[in-house]
Amino acid sequence: MDVTLEHACDKESGPLWRGRFSAMASPCEVLVRVDSRTRAAQVLDTVAAEAARIEQHFSRYRDDNPVWHINNANGDWVDVDEEIERLLEFADYCYVISDGAFDITSGVLRRAWRFDGSDRLPGDDQVQALLPLIGWQKVERQPGRIRMPAGMELDFGGIGKEYAVDRAFELAAACCEADLLVNFGGDLRARSRQEPWRVGMEGTARPLAGTLALTTGALATSGDSRRFLLKDGIRYSHVLDPRTGYPVSGAPRAVTVLATQCTQAGLLATLALLQGEGAQALLTDNQVTHWIQREGE
Amino acid sequence: MIKIITAALLLVGLAGCQNLGVQPWQRDLLAQPAMTIGEADGLDDAFDDHIYFSKEASSGGRGFGGGGCGCN
Amino acid sequence: MKKTQTKQISAGLAAATCALLGNSAQAAPAADDGWKFDSAVLYYSEQDRVTAVEPVIQGQRTFKDDSELKLKLTVDSLTGASHNGAITSDKPQTFTSPSGNETYTTNPGEVPLDDSFHDTRTAANVQYTRPINRLWRWTAGLNFSNEYDFTSLGLNAGVMRDFNDKNSTLTFALSHEADTIDPVGGVPVGLSIQSDQQKTDGSEDRSVDDVLVGLTQVINRRWIMQLNYNLSVTDGYNTDPYKVVTVVDANGDPLEAEALGGTNIGPGDGQVFELRPDSRTKHALYWENRYHFSRDVLAVGYRFMTDDWGINSHTLDVKYRIPFGQTWYVQPHVRWYQQSEADFYRESITQAELATTKEVSADYRLGKLTDMTYGVKLAKQWQSGQELSFRVESFQQSGDSDAADLDAVIAQVGYTFYW
Numbered sequence: 144m145d146v147t148l149e150h151a152c153d154k155e156s157g158p159l160w161r162g163r164f165s166a167m168a169s170p171c172e173v174l175v176r177v178d179s180r181t182r183a184a185q186v187l188d189t190v191a192a193e194a195a196r197i198e199q200h201f202s203r204y205r206d207d208n209p210v211w212h213i214n215n216a217n218g219d220w221v222d223v224d225e226e227i228e229r230l231l232e233f234a235d236y237c238y239v240i241s242d243g244a245f246d247i248t249s250g251v252l253r254r255a256w257r258f259d260g261s262d263r264l265p266g267d268d269q270v271q272a273l274l275p276l277i278g279w280q281k282v283e284r285q286p287g288r289i290r291m292p293a294g295m296e297l298d299f300g301g302i303g304k305e306y307a308v309d310r311a312f313e314l315a316a317a318c319c320e321a322d323l324l325v326n327f328g329g330d331l332r333a334r335s336r337q338e339p340w341r342v343g344m345e346g347t348a349r350p351l352a353g354t355l356a357l358t359t360g361a362l363a364t365s366g367d368s369r370r371f372l373l374k375d376g377i378r379y380s381h382v383l384d385p386r387t388g389y390p391v392s393g394a395p396r397a398v399t400v401l402a403t404q405c406t407q408a409g410l411l412a413t414l415a416l417l418q419g420e421g422a423q424a425l426l427t428d429n430q431v432t433h434w435i436q437r438e439g440e
Numbered sequence: 441m442i443k444i445i446t447a448a449l450l451l452v453g454l455a456g457c458q459n460l461g462v463q464p465w466q467r468d469l470l471a472q473p474a475m476t477i478g479e480a481d482g483l484d485d486a487f488d489d490h491i492y493f494s495k496e497a498s499s500g501g502r503g504f505g506g507g508g509c510g511c512n
Numbered sequence: 513m514k515k516t517q518t519k520q521i522s523a524g525l526a527a528a529t530c531a532l533l534g535n536s537a538q539a540a541p542a543a544d545d546g547w548k549f550d551s552a553v554l555y556y557s558e559q560d561r562v563t564a565v566e567p568v569i570q571g572q573r574t575f576k577d578d579s580e581l582k583l584k585l586t587v588d589s590l591t592g593a594s595h596n597g598a599i600t601s602d603k604p605q606t607f608t609s610p611s612g613n614e615t616y617t618t619n620p621g622e623v624p625l626d627d628s629f630h631d632t633r634t635a636a637n638v639q640y641t642r643p644i645n646r647l648w649r650w651t652a653g654l655n656f657s658n659e660y661d662f663t664s665l666g667l668n669a670g671v672m673r674d675f676n677d678k679n680s681t682l683t684f685a686l687s688h689e690a691d692t693i694d695p696v697g698g699v700p701v702g703l704s705i706q707s708d709q710q711k712t713d714g715s716e717d718r719s720v721d722d723v724l725v726g727l728t729q730v731i732n733r734r735w736i737m738q739l740n741y742n743l744s745v746t747d748g749y750n751t752d753p754y755k756v757v758t759v760v761d762a763n764g765d766p767l768e769a770e771a772l773g774g775t776n777i778g779p780g781d782g783q784v785f786e787l788r789p790d791s792r793t794k795h796a797l798y799w800e801n802r803y804h805f806s807r808d809v810l811a812v813g814y815r816f817m818t819d820d821w822g823i824n825s826h827t828l829d830v831k832y833r834i835p836f837g838q839t840w841y842v843q844p845h846v847r848w849y850q851q852s853e854a855d856f857y858r859e860s861i862t863q864a865e866l867a868t869t870k871e872v873s874a875d876y877r878l879g880k881l882t883d884m885t886y887g888v889k890l891a892k893q894w895q896s897g898q899e900l901s902f903r904v905e906s907f908q909q910s911g912d913s914d915a916a917d918l919d920a921v922i923a924q925v926g927y928t929f930y931w
Contacts, residue, residue: 169451176838233532240521309533320893321838322718337807361470402522407529412523425584459568461679461730469733471803474833477598477728477738477800480811481831481843482926483552483888484903486848490566490588491556491922495623497851497878498825501798501815504668504687504722 146191148184162187166194169306169328173315173339176322186315192194192326193311201299210297218293220285230299230306231284233272237410238279242400244417245410248291249385250298251276256390258381262374270388277385305363305409312405332361332405357401363409365416366397366436382416393420401432478502548572548897552926559919561625579642588633588659591626597755597874598766598783599860600624600914605766606778610754612697612709615777623915626754633659639668647674651685661753663692670724680810683726683740691718695753702787703866705774706756718748734805738905740798747791756783757874758860772863784866786873794819809833822855823878839893845905847885854878859913876916883909885921899928 146164151174160183162173171194174184200208206215213221223231228362237245251273255265282291291297299306304327312325312332324333324340333340339356355362372379372390382394398415402408415422426433462470474480485502495498554566570584598605602620609616609628618624639653648671655666670685681910693699698711726740759767767782769775774782803810813829828848835841844926856871857878865872887905905922 229534233528238527240524309529313533333717336838387691398632401528404529404533406532407522407525410525410529414521425521431522443896448797460732461676462733467733467777469806470736472804473805473807474809475736475802477736477802480802480809481889482550482899482901482928483570484924484926485586487552487554487566487922487924491907492827492849492883494660495820495877495907495918496849496881497819497823498794498796498815498817498827498849498882500722500744500814501644501740501796501827502800503815504666504685504689504724504742504744 146187148180148187150180160187162190163190164194166191167198167307167327169304171328172324172326173317174322174326174333175319176335176362177319182319182321186319186321186323189315189318190311190392193314194307194327196245197303197307197310201230201303203296203298203300210299213289213291213294216290216293218290220288222288222291228287230302233406234299235279235284237414240293241414243279243386243418244384245301245414246277246279246385247297247299247301248277248279248282248295249383250296250300251294252383252388254436256381256383258371258372258379261372262373264374264379274388277388301413302406302409304328305361305405308332308361308363308405312364330361330363330405330409333357334359360401360403361405362399362401363405363412364397364399365409365412366395384417391417391419394418395422395435395437397436398422398426399434399436400426409424515763526654535908546573547931548928549570549931550926550928552901552924555921555923557921558592560593561918563591564588564590570836577643579640582637582639582641584635584637586633586635586637588635589630590632590832591630593627595624595876596624597757597786597915598624599764599874600762601758601780603765603780604778605709605780606781607756607781608706608709608777608781610696614712617778617780631659631661633657633662640892641672648672655689661694661696663694665690666720668722679730681726681728681744682760683724683728685722685724685726687720687722689720689722689725689850691715691720691748693718693749693753697811699749700753700785702751703869705769705772705787705874706783707769707775707781708815709775716749718746718750721745721747732844735801735803737802738798738800740796742794742798743797744794744796745791746794748793750788750790751786752788752873752875753785755786755873757786757858757872758783758867759863760860761862764860766860767863768815772866784872785873787871788873789821789871791805792819792821807835821878823851823853825849825851839889841893843891845885845887845889845903849881849883849885851881855879874913876911878911879911879913879916880918881909881911883907885922891926897928897930899926901926901928 146162148160148162150160151159158161158178160175164171173190175183177183201210202208207209209223231239233348234247252426253272253432254268276294282289306326308330309332315323315325316334322335325331335358335398339358342357342362367381379390380394382391384391394416398412400408400411402411415425421433469475489502550570552568556564566586566588568586570582572582574580597609600623601693604617604620605624607619635657637653637655639651641649641651643649650671652669653792657664666687666689668685668687670683672683674681677678692715694715698713701710701717704710723743726738728738728828730736759772761767766780769781772782794817796815798815800813811831815827817825831843831845833841833843856873858872859874861869861872885905885907887903889901889903891899891901893899903924905923907920909916
C-alpha cells in the first residue's frame with residue numbers, strides 16, 4: 144500500500160497533517176492535528192493498517208478470507224470469528240427493520256444487472272433465476288458459525304467501508320487525543336475540540352454545495368449517480384430491491400446522512416435509498432440531517 | 441447553513457431522550473475525565489476533604505464522613 | 513418498511529452500530545492495561561500556626577474483568593502551633609503543655625497557641641471494586657491511619673447498580689471505623705482544672721459508622737449530577753484532649769486556678785479541659801453537578817450538613833476548567849463555607865456555668881465560622897495520559913473569636929503517569 148504523509152498547514156490550533164493512501168477501491172485520507180510528525184505518522188499507520196485489515200478480511204475478491212470460506216462452503220457449517228458475528232448481527236438487524244430491503248445476500252443480482260449507462264436490461268428469466276439465491280432468512284446461524292444454501296453469497300460491501308471508517312477512527316482516536324478526520328472515499332468521521340473541520344461536499348448529494356463545518360460526527364453517502372441503465376426513456380437506478388430483483392423505483396441518485404458514527408450514517412442513507420420515493424420521508428421522520436440528490440439536479 | 445445543521449442535530453438529540461440521560465453513543469463529552477464525578481480532579485478532593493475536616497466541624501457527603509485522623 | 517417502524521430506526525440503528533463497534537475502542541485510553549499513578553505533594557501553611565507537608569501516591573489499575581484496584585499511601589507531617597482553646601485576653605495566661613511536664617505563658621492580646629504541635633501521620637487505603645454482572649458492582653475497602661497519639665482502622669463495603677442504560681447509578685455503602693486515641697501525657701478528666709493534671713492512663717476509643725446512599729444521574733449529553741445522603745454516627749471519645757476552656761470572671765478576664773481550688777502554676781491559669789458529648793449523629797446531603805460547555809467544564813458542589821450537636825453548615829464549591837492550547841487547562845476554584853456553632857460551644861465559661869455544665873468546648877472549629885477559599889490550578893496533559901499540575905489556593909477563616917481568624921496558603925504539585 145502506498146501511504147504518504149504531508150504537513151498540510153499550521154494554524155493557531157497547531158500543525159495539521161494529511162495522510163493519504165488507497166484502500167477499498169477508494170482514495171483514503173486522514174487529517175490529524177498533532178505537534179509531531181512521528182505522532183501523525185503513528186495515527187496514519189493505525190488507520191491505514193486497519194483499512195487494509197478490514198479490506199483483506201471482508202473483500203469478496205479474495206480467496207483467502209473468511210467471506211470466501213462462507214461463500215464457498217456448499218451448504219456446510221462454517222466457523223466465523225467474533226467480528227464477523229457482530230457484522231452478521233448488525234446485518235440481521237438492518238434486514239429486520241427494513242422488512243428485507245437491506246439484505247447482504249443480494250449481491251448475486253450483480254450477475255444480471257450491470258449498471259454501465261447502457262440500455263442492456265437483463266431478461267426477466269435471468270432475474271427470476273437469481274431470486275432463489277437471495278434471502279437472509281435462508282441463512283442459519285448458531286453461536287460461532289453460519290450455514291447457508293449452496294450458491295448463495297454474502298456481501299459486506301454495503302457496510303464494510305463505513306464500518307472500516309468507524310473502526311479506524313476509533314483506533315486512531317484511542318491512541319491520541321488530537322483532532323482527527325478519517326475519510327474513506329467520501330464516507331468520513333471526524334472530531335474536533337474547537338475548530339470545525341471544513342468538509343467539501345462536491346460531487347455528492349445536493350443541495351450540499353460548498354463546505355460543511357463539522358466538529359464531531361460522521362457523514363456517509365449511498366448511491367452513485369454514474370451507475371444506471373437507461374431504456375425507452377426510463378432511468379433504472381442501481382438500487383436493487385432484493386425482494387423483486389429489480390431496481391427500486393423513484394430512488395434518489397444519492398443520499399448523504401450526518402450521524403454520530405459512519406456505519407449509522409451509511410445505513411440510514413442506504414435504507415433511505417431503498418425506500419425509493421419515500422427516502423425523504425424516512426429521513427425526515429427520523430429527524431436526521433441529510434441531503435438528497437435526485438435526477439435532474 | 442451551520443446554524444441549520446446545529447438545530448437539526450439538536451433535534452436528533454432531543455428526539456432520542458424521552459427520559460433523562462443519553463444514548464451510549466452520545467457519551468462523547470461525559471466520557472472525558474473532567475466529567476467523571478469523583479475522579480475529575482485526581483487527588484485534590486481527598487486533600488480538600490482532609491484539610492477542611494481538620495479545620496471545620498463538617499465532613500462527609502462526597503464520601504464517608506470519617507477522617508481516619510485525630511485532628512478533630 | 514412499515515410506517516410505524518421507520519420512525520424508530522435512527523435510534524435503533526445507533527444502538528446496533530454501538531453493538532457492532534463494541535464501544536471498547538471508544539472507551540479505552542492507550543494506557544488501559546497498566547497502573548495509573550497519581551502522585552502529589554500538598555503544602556499547607558497557616559500564618560503563625562500549623563504547617564503541613566503531605567505527599568501522597570495512589571496507584572489504580574483496571575483489570576481485564578473490569579475490576580478495579582486502588583492503593584493509596586499518605587504521609588502527613590505537621591509542625592507549628594495550634595490554638596489551645598483559651599480566650600484571647602489582655603491578661604497573661606498560663607498553661608500546662610500536653611505532656612504535663614512544662615508550663616507556658618501567653619502574652620496579653622495573643623491568641624493562645626500550643627506550639628508543641630508536631631506530628632506525622634501515615635495512612636494507607638485499599639479499595640477494590642468488581643462487577644457482579646452487567647448492572648451490579650460491589651466494592652470493599654480498608655483504611656489504616658496512624659499517628660503518635662491516634663490510630664484508626666476502617667472497613668467499608670458497598671454495592672452499585674446501574675439503571676436506564678447506565679444513565680443512573682445507585683450506590684449504597686456502609687463504613688465502620690475504629691479509632692484509638694492515646695493522648696500524650698494521658699487522657700485528661702473533662703472539665704477538671706488543667707493545672708491539676710488530672711489524667712487517666714491508657715487510651716480512649718471511638719467508633720464511626722457511616723451509611724451512604726447516592727444517585728448519579730446523567731441529565732443530558734453535557735450534564736451529569738450526583739446526589740448523596742450520608743449518615744454518620746460517632747460513638748465514644750469525641751473530645752480534643754489538648755484543648756481547654758478559659759474560666760472567666762464577670763469582666764471576662766481569666767480566673768486563677770487557685771480561686772477554683774486548683775494548683776497555681778502562674779497568672780491566668782484558670783483553664784479547664786474541654787469535654788464533648790460522647791456521641792454525635794451527622795446528616796449530610798451532597799449535590800454535585802458537572803456541565804460541559806464543549807470546551808469548558810463547570811463543576812458545582814453543594815453540601816448541607818446538620819448534626820445533633822446543633823451545627824448546621826453549608827458548603828458551596830465551584831470549579832471552572834478552561835482548556836487552552838490543546839494540552840493545557842486552567843481551573844479557577846472558589847469555595848464558601850458557613851457553619852453555626854455547637855450547642856455546647858462557649859468562647860469561655862464562668863465559674864457558675866462550670867458548676868452546672870455537662871459539656872463544653874471552646875474549640876473555634878465548633879463555633880460560628882465563615883470560610884472562603886480562592887484558588888487556581890494549572891495543568892499540562894500529554895497524549896500518553898501524563899499530567900502535571902500546580903494548584904495554589906488562599907484559605908481564610910473567620911468567626912466570632914480571634915482564634916477563628918486564620919489565613920492559610922495551600923499549594924500542591926501533582927503528577928499523573930502510567931506504568
